[in-house]
Amino acid sequence: MLGTAVESLTPVGGGSICAAHRAVLGDGRTVFVKTRDGAPPGFFRTEAHGLERLAGARGGVPVPEVLAYDDRCLILEWVATGVPSAAAAERLGRALAATHRAGGDVFGCAGGDGWIGSLDLPGGPWTSWPDLWAYGRLEPYLRAARRSGAVDKRTVADVEKVIAELPRLAGPAEPVALVHGDLWAGNVLWTDRGAVLVDPAAHGGHRETDLAMLTLFGLPHLDRVLAAYDEAWPLAAGWRERAALHQLHPVLVHAVLFGGSYGAQAGQLARQALRAG
Template sequence: MDLAYLRAHPEHLPTFLTHQRIRETPVGGGDVCTATRLTLEDGSSVFAKTWPSGEAPEQFFATEAAGLNWLREAGEVPVPEVFVALAGILALEWIEAGPPTPGAAERFGRELAGMHRAGAGSFGAPWTGFIGPLTQDNTPATGPWSEWFAERRLRPYLEISADRGALSSADVTVVEGVIDRIGSCGGEEPPSRVHGDLWPGNVLWGSDQRGWLVDPAAHGGHRETDLAQLALFGGAPHLERIVSAYQEVSPLSEGWRARVPLHQLHLLLVHTAAFGETYRGAVRATAEAALRA
């Protein structure tokens, strides 16, 4: 099997893997899926993801493929080509890693702005939603953004987190306070074409001196959410250069910095919902910062 054959017959990949006709090398791929580098007969490489045990949730890989293709259609930030999207495996273009240079960061900021400006027909998306191992409600909605974000991106993961004991009753009260006042935070905008899970680990810095987008939870959302997520967990390399270059192309609305905690709260609640109380302190501190803004 070479790359041309794989493109023409993606449904054959599981058979070739079962019969060990393709070399597999484990690579880092996140906390949810098992990731491998596949070396084909023509020497080309492919990045593959599989569910670690049993069957993946229905539409899991199809959803990621749809999001990757939609972001790629914008023709701005580079996104790996999807070769295979089957129930049990996703195979993508292999990207050679490189250093995150200041120049690459600035280009990424400009390209991210261009992708956001490509827009979306509504908040949400026409495909099933997942973020990490959890489902996400992508039912298309016209907005306003604040109402959609509160009910589709904050409240569901607050409830899951509370039910599993990852947040205390006091924590829940603080987050509910954010939800109650979200309409007064400003920054309402029409839907942008967003990655949706853009913590720094989901930007792959390539040897081509560009930042590539991987592992999206793509949908129509608020562009500030992508930028706020880039500041989480230590922050993306050269973050201020990314933001400055972004603003050259698409200036952000007044008060955007004060809204960063609000936009970060979604992904942090996903972490308490999926992984437990380890992230409880981050949720509480971020919710309190959102209330002070």
């Protein structure tokens, strides 16, 4: 696909779904190769298109260049990682605001469905963010978690209340934001030039979603990221209290994938979201 031979291939750390390798090519380039046995058609194309969409945001957070992809693999430029710093975190906050400002035409993805981890991610589009969150993010994963036994009856009832009351819980209306969609710390690579984002589930969404996910799983110098973001594009009043609403979807995803305590955490977040509203 790259018009040159692979001289060496070395496994590197990555997620639990795909295999990751560092490849040295015959022309001297070092690249990142991501593969998945039995990947569904379009799996890597969707990720590649998401990276390209994020790359098009003027002043936004950098992403690796997409070099090639097919149904078997995705090949990206190699990103040499470094140590996070407060200055890089502030740059990340400002650049993330620019990424979000790039916006979009619809809530969801006009191009069709995608994936979050190994799970299908409904693409929509939807006419509003509350509809996207209720019927494209919460309801499908609540249904799957219920089937698997990952959530109890109280959690089901509380998440269903959140779904029913989402227009009230969502806060002030926001324009469509171009969001990463799976922005936990593992998808933020720190380099000598600053932060680089990988593994997106990019779509037109709500900018508070990316910030809430960073808060959910933590990030070095997170306070600096959030302060710089709010300075670049001030957030609506009450955004911290609404974080539980935005964190509910990724925790439901984890409940479906991993079970354990994530089901109980989903119930706690649902109740926090209802109280905040």
